[in-house]
Amino acid sequence: xxxxxxxxxxxxxxxxxLNMGPQHPATHGVLRLILTLDGEVVKNIEPDLxxxxxxxxxxxxxxxxxxxxxxxxxxxxxxxxINNEAVALAIEQALExxxxxxxxxxxxxxxxxxxxxxxxxxxxxxxxxxxxxxxxMYAFRDREMINDIMEETCGARLTMSYSTPGxxxxxxxxxxxxxxxxxxxxxRKVIPKYDELxxxxxxxxxxxxxxxxxxKEDAISLGASGPVARGSGVHSDIRKIKPYSAxxxxxxxxxxxxxxxxxxxxxxxMDEMLESLNIIEQLIDNIPDDGIQAKTKAxxxxxxxxxxxxxxxxxxxxxxxxxxxxxxxxxxxxxxSPGFSNLNALIEMGKGHLIAxxxxxxxxxxxxxxxxxx
Amino acid sequence: xxxxxxxxxxxxxxxxxxxxSEEASQFLNIIVSKDDYIKLAETLxxxxxxxxxxxxxxxxxxxxxxxxxxxxxxxxxxxVVKVMLEDRENPELPTLENIWKTAHxxxxxxxxxxGINFKGHSVMKRLLLSEDWEGYPMRKDWMDPSKMIIx
Numbered sequence: 001x002x003x004x005x006x007x008x009x010x011x012x013x014x015x016x017x018l019n020m021g022p023q024h025p026a027t028h029g030v031l032r033l034i035l036t037l038d039g040e041v042v043k044n045i046e047p048d049l050x051x052x053x054x055x056x057x058x059x060x061x062x063x064x065x066x067x068x069x070x071x072x073x074x075x076x077x078x079x080x081x082i083n084n085e086a087v088a089l090a091i092e093q094a095l096e097x098x099x100x101x102x103x104x105x106x107x108x109x110x111x112x113x114x115x116x117x118x119x120x121x122x123x124x125x126x127x128x129x130x131x132x133x134x135x136x137m138y139a140f141r142d143r144e145m146i147n148d149i150m151e152e153t154c155g156a157r158l159t160m161s162y163s164t165p166g167x168x169x170x171x172x173x174x175x176x177x178x179x180x181x182x183x184x185x186x187x188r189k190v191i192p193k194y195d196e197l198x199x200x201x202x203x204x205x206x207x208x209x210x211x212x213x214x215x216k217e218d219a220i221s222l223g224a225s226g227p228v229a230r231g232s233g234v235h236s237d238i239r240k241i242k243p244y245s246a247x248x249x250x251x252x253x254x255x256x257x258x259x260x261x262x263x264x265x266x267x268x269x270m271d272e273m274l275e276s277l278n279i280i281e282q283l284i285d286n287i288p289d290d291g292i293q294a295k296t297k298a299x300x301x302x303x304x305x306x307x308x309x310x311x312x313x314x315x316x317x318x319x320x321x322x323x324x325x326x327x328x329x330x331x332x333x334x335x336x337s338p339g340f341s342n343l344n345a346l347i348e349m350g351k352g353h354l355i356a357x358x359x360x361x362x363x364x365x366x367x368x369x370x371x372x373x374x
Numbered sequence: 375x376x377x378x379x380x381x382x383x384x385x386x387x388x389x390x391x392x393x394x395s396e397e398a399s400q401f402l403n404i405i406v407s408k409d410d411y412i413k414l415a416e417t418l419x420x421x422x423x424x425x426x427x428x429x430x431x432x433x434x435x436x437x438x439x440x441x442x443x444x445x446x447x448x449x450x451x452x453x454v455v456k457v458m459l460e461d462r463e464n465p466e467l468p469t470l471e472n473i474w475k476t477a478h479x480x481x482x483x484x485x486x487x488x489g490i491n492f493k494g495h496s497v498m499k500r501l502l503l504s505e506d507w508e509g510y511p512m513r514k515d516w517m518d519p520s521k522m523i524i525x
Contacts, residue, residue, distance in 0.1 A: 047479070050502035058512055220424050220447050223476025234447065241450050305398030306454075308443065319428055319443070336428035336443075340483075344476050373502065 013038050018355075022051050026129050026359040029369030040354050045347045053373040060333040065091050065165060065300040068333065073159035075335060076371035078118040079313035081110045081150075081160050088163040089244055090309035090320045092294075094302040095165070101246075101288040103167045108246040109180070109283050110150075110162060111311075112276040116187065117146040118314035119269045122366045126266070127198050129363040130207050135198055142190055149179045165300055167293030180284050184277050191274060199270070208263035212349045212361035215260060222348055223341035226316020227272065228365055231265035233258035238312040250282045265364040301328050315339055315366055339371040376451040378402045381421065388417060401443075403454045411457050412468045415442075419473050422446045423453070426470070429480035431488035433514045434458065438465045438488055459490070469495040487512035 015038050022030040030051035036044035056075060060068050065087075072083035085107050092099060120143040127135025147157040152173040154160040162169050198204055214224070219232040229236040237254040239247045255271040257264035302324040309320045316338030323332040342365050350358045382394050382402060392414070393405040406414050427443040437458040445452045459465040469492040470477035481492040482501040489510035492498060500507065509516050 046497060048501075050504070053502045055511065217424075218475070221475045223426055223474070223480075236447075303398075308400065317427070321428065321430060321441075321443070323432075332430070332432060334428065334430040336430075340479060341428075341476050344479050347478070348475065 015043060020355075020358075022048075026362060027369070028125060028367060031367060031369045031372065035355070035358075037355070040356075042350050042353055042355060042358055045350050045358075047343055047347070049373050051373065052370050054370075056374045057333055057335060060330055062329060064328055065302065065330070068330070069163065069165075070159075070161045072335070073161055074370060075337060075374055076313055076315060076318070076339065076368050077158055078121060078368055079114055079315065079318075079371075080158055081107075081114040081162055082311055082313040083318065084161060084163040085111060085245065086309050086311040086313075086318055086320045088165050089311070090307050090322050091165040091300065091302065093309055094305065094307045094322065094324065095296070095300070097166050097294050097296065099166055099294045100290040100292065102290050103292055103294070104246040105283050105287050106168055106172060106292070107163060108250070109280050109287075110154075110160075111245070112279050113146050113149065113180070115314045116273050116276050117143050117150075118366075119273050120146075122269060122314075123194065123198075126363045126366075127204075129359050130204060132198060132201070132204065135194075138190070138194065138197070142187060145179075145183050145186065149176065149183065152176065152179070164293070166296040167291075171292050172287070177284055177287075180280060184281055184284075187273065187277060191270070195270070199266070205263070207357075207360050208261065208266060208364075210261050211353065211357050212262045212265075212364065213260050214345055214349050216258075218348060219260070219345065222344040224316070224345045225338050225341065226312070226314070227255075227265050227268040228316065228342050228345055230254070230256050231268045231364075232260040236317065238310050238317055242310060244309075244311060246283060247279075250279050252279050262360055262364045269366070299328055301326065302330070313338060315368065315371065316342065335374055337371045337374060339367050339369075340374075343367070343372055375449050376422070376446055381451075381453065384421070385414070385417070389414060399454065401452050401454045403456060405456050405458070408457060408459060408467065412470075414455065415470055415473050418444055418453075418455070422448055424474075426474035426476050426480075427452070429470075429477060429484060431484035431490065431512060432456075433488065433512065435514060436460075438462060438490060438513070440467065440484060440490065465490045466493055467491075468493050471495055486510075489513070 018035045018037050020035055021027040021032040032048040034046040035042055056071050069084050069087050072087050073080040120139045124136040124139030151157045154162040214232045216233045219229045219234050225236050240254045252275050255268050257267055304326040307322045311318050319336030321334040322330050325331040349361055389410050395403045423444040423446050425445040425447050427445050430441040432439045432441055439458040442455040481495055484490050486500045486502050
């Protein structure tokens with residue numbers, strides 16, 4: 001029989017395009033990536049956004065300041081409370097309102113609960129993206145407890161619109177403290193189980209370790225923030241850099257890992273959940289009792305000027321930049337969303353990886369598409 | 375530690391035509407002309423402003439322009455750079471993509487919504503809106519034919 005020899009050096013490959021999304025399950029929403037591929041290797045990524053662009057910035061120019069807050073729920077809906085807080089803080093900064101201590105503490109507790117809920121959802125879908133379906137069930141079971149706490153006090157589970165300029169919408173529900181105190185030990189008990197289930201898994205580790213490397217310099221230059229930047233060793237937690245609400249009164253660690261790969265970003269979020277519990281624990285027993293609303297006018301007009309407020313959402317550095325010309329509507333509002341800048345990092349990181357790895361990388365960036373599109 | 379005076383004196387030495395202002399803002403505002411824009415960006419990068427926090431497209435009524443929020447990750451000192459363009463027909467700026475990589479998507483967004491063309495950008499295409507969209511909706515003189523936003 002004649003032996004057929006194949007010289008692989010003679011074989012040529014051809015680049016081609018592939019649409020990933022807008023209906024791809026791993027994009028968690030309608031994000032479309034136009035991939036240039038060579039075989040299964042990603043050569044270039046071009047994002048095409050706007051499938052859920054609602055032009056929130058333009059709408060803000062035609063709404064009063066109190067109404068803007070309700071629009072921000074719909075940006076990063078998993079950090080809805082923190083978005084509300086950002087706008088409320090920006091308005092308070094402009095009007096030089098000092099809010100009651102109770103409001104500060106409530107906002108911080110709610111913010112950290114929101115962060116935990118967001119990270120829990122991320123953990124659930126992260127497992128699912130790499131093929132472990134069970135994680136989703138566990139994460140949603142525990143996240144439900146936070147949603148219930150939110151529902152009792154704010155009247156809504158996701159889009160709370162709970163912060164208003166100068167305060168919060170309603171006082172805490174009588175069950176609030178009890179429920180939160182039940183939740184803290186529960187989550188402390190289940191997170192080691194999460195680790196047993198997913199973190200230590202060999203297949204999972206192989207998908208995570210050394211994949212999607214982002215250097216510290218690149219992370220800064222690409223404008224990455226939040227767990228993405230902290231996984232690359234960048235000191236970037238706004239809660240530490242510019243503490244807002246009651247965060248200057250609590251003692252907590254900024255979680256930083258220096259490896260810069262998928263696993264580092266994964267670990268940052270896992271540790272952040274525990275750190276958020278620490279923050280809540282320090283505040284939950286001594287909530288001051290000095291009212292839930294500072295005096296504000298019914299129709300808010302900001303003085304002429306420019307105001308920037310930054311907060312740390314579950315995804316990173318959210319900036320609310322308001323340009324006011326002294327009228328009842330803002331002249332220009334810009335939401336510097338963390339997801340939009342983190343998308344730059346995906347373009348850089350994904351190059352040279354396989355499509356399957358791109359899914360895992362995208363998962364550790366934790367995109368919420370309405371946050372990118374606004 | 376960087377502070378407002380140090381950076382202002384340093385920049386005023388290199389660029390005599392810069393305007394500085396701290397009025398109605400928490401940060402030092404630097405107003406730069408289109409011609410000095412790229413050179414100022416390079417100088418600031420060398421001064422340690424390595425984090426381009428945000429790029430905001432602006433329509434000041436008469437001029438179009440861009441507002442940059444730049445930060446030093448070392449000591450978290452932030453400044454604001456503004457560039458104004460008189461030409462509303464064909465507004466053009468050089469790209470910052472090669473200085474701060476994050477400008478890649480920010481500039482595409484500004485091109486899409488304000489119609490400022492960034493020369494030298496690798497993919498100068500619409501980002502949020504569809505290719506056949508007419509006009510630039512974030513401009514103040516844009517009319518909303520569907521009456522969805524502007525009632």
